[in-house]
Amino acid sequence: MHAFVRWGAAVGSALIVVVVVAVGAVEVLGRRTWSDVPVPPLDVRDDPALVTRGEYLVNSVAHCPACHLPLPEAKTFRPLSRPDLKGGQVWELPFGRIVSANITPSRSHGIGAWSDGEIARVLQSGVRRDGRLSVFMQAGVGALAEDDVVAIIAYLRAQPAIDEPVAESRVSFLGRVLAALAVRPRRDGALAEAPLMEASVERGGYLARGPANCVGCHSPSGIGSGFLPTAPLLAGGLPAPDETDPTMEIVAPNLTPDETGAATYWSEADFVARFRGGRVVAGSAMPWEAFATMTDTDLAAIWRYLRTVEPVRNDVGPTQRPIGSFRLTP
Ligand code: HEC
Ligand code: HEC
Incomplete structure (x- = not known):
């Protein structure tokens, strides 16, 4: 005893x-910080041509307003009207309550006091000014070419400052477990120059993996990869709750040219027309508003790239369905 x-x-x-x-x-x-990720030495010129190029990237291709606007504007904004990127969209997740930042040039509540290099670093690797890692930036923004980063910063700097605070993101204990074990800053070797704006497979591949980040949603990803997309790339994502209807879930379909792919039997013209048509599924994460204003050339480039991807057999089922209703029967 x-x-x-x-x-x-x-x-x-x-x-x-x-x-x-x-x-x-x-x-x-x-709670570790990543201040060792270098701040690139950058000095962005205030040049109208750069601002125009940045405007297209920010509002159309890289869909920053889809996250940096509150709901419901984030799913209804008009990209050509220069939405004010005041932040404040909230995601209630098991790993925390994440709030998108005010990224206007406000010195008190936005990024007005950040250096160009500090903004470049958060865009390229997700590391914020104080060294904390933003999982949303690390996984939500694809690999950007250096000249596109410069154009994006030029555009952000040229916008009116909005002196409105947003709440800070709060990471839960589970979020800290993930941060300790799995989440790392993205460190992709950035291209110095984005491929020319022409309907080439090369440009399409850059857009799909980089600023438009089709791979980020249309590939499996999860805790193990720190929420970065994993193979088989573009073969469809994992179901996520529909934020507009708690009984439903939404999944990003397979985009590879397999018979189980969503766009396999479309023509290039069908693809472009689908993007012009915009949002159909109200709660979809896909930034249809932004993409609807991409150029015909860029949409054609993405289409041509998708035709070159290895076909992967993966039937993800209906893209919107009652939670748990889809089971693949072999
Ligand atoms: C998937 C959603 C998402 C996308 C897409 C996104 N962001 Fe963010 N961003 C966030 C969130 C959320 C934060 C706040 C940090 C956090 O808690 O993760 C943030 C933080 C930032 C910051 C740092 C501000 C700070 O106070 O730390 C900058 C700069 C930024 N984003 C710029 C951009 C730009 C420019 C784009 C488009 C190229 C973009 N973001 C696209 C969600 C996103
Ligand atoms: C933030 C996540 C996200 C991003 C980024 C994203 N998608 Fe999607 N996509 C989805 C989701 C979720 C769906 C299913 C719901 C819907 O149709 O909106 C979808 C649906 C689609 C569909 C099927 C539409 C239909 O009507 O059948 C196509 C095609 C598509 N995406 C292509 C793309 C391409 C090409 C890109 C990059 C330019 C891209 N997606 C970027 C999440 C995303």
Whole structure:
């Protein structure tokens, strides 16, 4: 009996030590910063041609307003009217309550006090000014060419400042576990120059993996990859709750040219027309508003790129459906 109690106490205290150490490790590693990711030395000129190029990237291709506007504007904005990127969209997630930032040039509430290099760093790797990692920026923005980054910064700087605060994102304990174990800044070797604006496979591949980030949603991704897309690229995403209807879930379909792909039997003209048509599924994460104003050339480039991707057999089922209703029967 005494021995039993002693063993019980020993095992109990060992467990407590393990839990305390694990929680401590999560609290330390999960709050770590990434200030070692270098701030690129940049000095962006105030040049109208750059601003115009940046405007197209920010509002149409890279769909920044889809995240940096509150709902419902984030799903109804008009890209050509220069939406004010005041932030404030909220995502209630198991790993935290994430709020998009005010990215207007406000010095008190936006990015007016950030250097060009600091803005470039968060765009290229997700690392914020204070070294904290933004999972949304790291996984939500694809690999951008350096000249596109410069154009984006020129455009952001040229917008009116909005001196309105948004709440800070709050990461939960689970979020810190993920930050400690899985989430890392993206460090992709950036192209110096974006491929020429022509309907080439090369340009389409850059847009789909980079600023338009089709791969980010249309590929499997999860905790293991730090929410970055994993193989098979473009073969369809994983179902996510429909934010506009809690009984439904939405999945990004397979875009590879397989018979299970969503656009396999479309023509290039059908593809462009589908993008001009805009949103059909109200709660879809796909930034249809932004993409509807992409040029014919860029949409054709993406289409041509998608035709060159390895076909992958993956039937994701109906894109919008009651939660849990779809099971693939072999
Ligand atoms: C998937 C949603 C998403 C997309 C797309 C997105 N952002 Fe963000 N961004 C966020 C969130 C959320 C934050 C706030 C940091 C956090 O808590 O993750 C943020 C932070 C930032 C910051 C840092 C501001 C700060 O205070 O830390 C900048 C700069 C920024 N975004 C610019 C952009 C630009 C420019 C684009 C388009 C190229 C863009 N973002 C696209 C969600 C997004
Ligand atoms: C933020 C996530 C996200 C991004 C980025 C995204 N998609 Fe989607 N996409 C979805 C979701 C979710 C659906 C299913 C719901 C819908 O049709 O809107 C979808 C649907 C589609 C469809 C089927 C539409 C239909 O009517 O059948 C096509 C085609 C498509 N996406 C192509 C693309 C291409 C090409 C890109 C890049 C230019 C892209 N998507 C970027 C999430 C995304």
